[in-house]
Amino acid sequence: xxxxxxxxxxxxxxxxxxxxxxxxxxxxxxxxxxxxxxxxxxxxxxxxxxxxxxxxxxxxxxxxxxxxxxxxxxxxxxxxxxxxxxxxxxxxxxxxxxxxxxxxxxxxxxxxxxxxxxxxxxxxxxxxxxxxxxxxxxxxxxxxxxxxxxxxxxxxxxxxxxxxxxxxxxxxxxxxxxxxxxxxxxxxxxxxxxxxxxxxxxxxxxxxxxxxxxxxxxxxxxxxxxxxxxxxxxxxxxxxxxxxxxxxxxxxxxxxxxxxxxxxxxxxxxxxxxxxxxxxxxxxxxxxxxxxxxxxxxxxxxxxxxxxxxxxxxxxxxxxxxxxxxxxxxxxxxxxxx
Numbered sequence: 001x002x003x004x005x006x007x008x009x010x011x012x013x014x015x016x017x018x019x020x021x022x023x024x025x026x027x028x029x030x031x032x033x034x035x036x037x038x039x040x041x042x043x044x045x046x047x048x049x050x051x052x053x054x055x056x057x058x059x060x061x062x063x064x065x066x067x068x069x070x071x072x073x074x075x076x077x078x079x080x081x082x083x084x085x086x087x088x089x090x091x092x093x094x095x096x097x098x099x100x101x102x103x104x105x106x107x108x109x110x111x112x113x114x115x116x117x118x119x120x121x122x123x124x125x126x127x128x129x130x131x132x133x134x135x136x137x138x139x140x141x142x143x144x145x146x147x148x149x150x151x152x153x154x155x156x157x158x159x160x161x162x163x164x165x166x167x168x169x170x171x172x173x174x175x176x177x178x179x180x181x182x183x184x185x186x187x188x189x190x191x192x193x194x195x196x197x198x199x200x201x202x203x204x205x206x207x208x209x210x211x212x213x214x215x216x217x218x219x220x221x222x223x224x225x226x227x228x229x230x231x232x233x234x235x236x237x238x239x240x241x242x243x244x245x246x247x248x249x250x251x252x253x254x255x256x257x258x259x260x261x262x263x264x265x266x267x268x269x270x271x272x273x274x275x276x277x278x279x280x281x282x283x284x285x286x287x288x289x290x291x292x293x294x295x296x297x298x299x300x301x302x303x304x305x306x307x308x309x310x311x312x313x314x315x316x317x318x319x320x321x322x323x324x325x326x327x328x329x330x331x332x333x334x335x336x337x338x
Contacts, residue, residue: 005049005073006049006073006074006075006338007048007049007050007051007073007074007075008043008048008049008050008051008075008076008077008329009050009051009052009053009069009074009075009076009077010036010039010040010043010050010051010052010053010076010077010079011053011055011076011077011078011079011080011093011097011104012032012033012035012036012052012053012054012055012079012080013029013032013054013055013056013080013081013082013083013089013090013093014030014032014033014054014055014056015029015030015056015082015083015084015085016056017085018085019084019085019086020085020086020186020187020188020189021155021158021162021163021186021187022162022163022186022235024235024239024240025160025162025163025235026085027239027240028160028161028162028235028238028239029082029085029160031160031239031303031305032079032080032081032082033054034305035079035303035304035305035308036052036054036079037052038304038305038306038321039077039079039304039325040052042321042322042324042325042326043077043322043325043326043329045322046322046326048326048329053065053076055080055083055093056084058084059092059093059096062093062096063096063100066096066097066100066102067100069102071100071101071102071103074102075102075103075104075105075329075332075333075336075338076097076102076103076104076105077104077105077328077329077332078094078104078105078106078301079301079304080093080094080301081159081301087116087157087158087159088113088116088117088157090112090116090301091109091112091113091116094108094109094112095109103332103336103338104332105280105281105328105329105331105332106278106279106280106281106300106301106332107276107277107278107279107280107282107300107301108277108279110277111276111277111278111279111300112300112301114276114277115276115278115298115299115300116157116159117156117157118154118156118157118192118297119135119137119156119190119192121276121298122135122192124275124276125272125275125295127275128271128274128275129271130268130271130272130275130295131268131292131293131294131295132294132295132296133194133195133196133197133287133294133296134147134148134194134195135147135192135193135194135195136192136193137156137190137191137192137193138180138184138190138191138193139184139190140180140181140184141177141178141180141181141184142177145173145176145193147193147194147195148195149170149171149172149176150169150170150171150195150196150229151169151170151176151193151194151195151196152164152168152169152170152193152194152196152232153168153170153176153179153180153183153191153192153193154168154183154191154192154194155183155187155189155191155192156189156190156191156192157189158187158189159297159299160235160238160239160303161233161234161235161237161238161239162187162235163183163186163187163235164232164233164234164235165234165235165236166230166234167179168232168234169196169229169230169232171229176193179191180193194296196229197287197289197294197296198228198231198287198289199287199288199289199290200219200220200255200287200288200289201219201220201222201231201232201233201285201286201287201288202217202218202219202220202255202265202285202286202287202288202293203217203218203219203220203251203283203284203285203286203309203313204217204218204265204266204269204283204284204285204286205218205281205282205283205302205309205310205313205314206269206270206273206281206282206283206284207280207281207282207327207328207331208280208331209279209280209331209334209335212270212273214266214269214270215310215313215314215316215317216253216254216255216313216316216317217253217254217255217257217262217265217266217313218251218252218253218254218255218309218312218313219251219252219253219255219256220233220249220250220251220252221249221250221251221252222249224248224249225245225248225249233249237249251309251312253312253313253316254316261288261291264291264292264293265286265288265293267293268284268286268293268295269284269286269293269295272284272295272298273298276298276300278298278300279331279332279335280328280331280332280335281301281302281310281328281331282298282299282300282302283298283299283302283309283310284297284298284299285297285298285299304324304325304328306321311324
């Protein structure tokens with residue numbers, strides 16, 4: 001920056017409706033608005049010149065708005081995880097700001113697309129030797145099935161546990177194809193079916209670039225849930241505050257892991273971060289069973305709200321919320337030579 005001042009623009013999607021899925025999914029989609037305000041207040045409290053920029057309408061309108069910002073003086077803090085109710089729409093937004101010469105926090109557009117597309121991200125993990133559950137993709141509720149029950153069925157390009165409920169884990173073909181049909185019809189996309197891994201569920205938050213720092217590992221405490229097939233993070237357990245699954249499945253930080261277990265989990269998480277080409281920050285969700293860390297999800301843009309898992313791990317290091325936000329921004333600024 002050669003000593004010049006700059007402003008931070010917090011980029012976030014502001015969606016009034018969804019184009020597919022369950023109407024309740026709007027609650028998760030609109031969570032980025034609250035998170036953007038939290039980020040704005042954190043950076044403002046530290047003296048940064050900050051603005052918020054909501055993404056809505058269409059890409060042409062967004063481009064017109066962006067033309068009023070000089071790329072050499074505007075650094076984007078990316079909190080956009082969709083566009084017009086479409087999860088993959090975030091890729092188009094980031095491709096646009098990159099094409100216009102803007103720099104931003106977090107993963108580049110190609111890496112974002114890879115993480116959102118679960119089948120492709122799993123193929124990349126397999127290529128890089130990172131453990132992940134065996135899977136199949138179904139474009140319709142028919143075809144050969146060659147996995148072992150029980151399995152879990154999810155939309156192939158959604159996040160935030162959208163489309164996941166207690167019926168998502170099935171143990172027979174009838175329930176399997178019934179759930180696949182529901183996902184394909186409701187979410188207008190293929191369903192990904194994975195072998196369900198019993199065991200502990202861990203969330204590994206990281207930040208950095210050349211040198212990665214793994215934050216204290218979190219573990220979901222499923223001790224309240226008697227049925228092992230219901231020990232999973234559903235949409236209700238993440239978003240519906242009146243749900244008993246939300247109220248009775250706390251995250252424990254740090255997870256009770258011995259040194260060897262910690263090393264194995266960190267290796268899988270760091271390997272996933274590198275395999276996906278993540279930058280600055282990320283979170284990897286793992287099912288840990290019989291000493292094997294099966295990666296089940298990679299979050300290139302984890303929820304950064306003060307009540308979310310990433311902050312839950314970061315604060316265990318003794319920092320404040322504004323310090324966490326500034327650390328992420330600083331990693332990105334240094335990476336870009338600002």
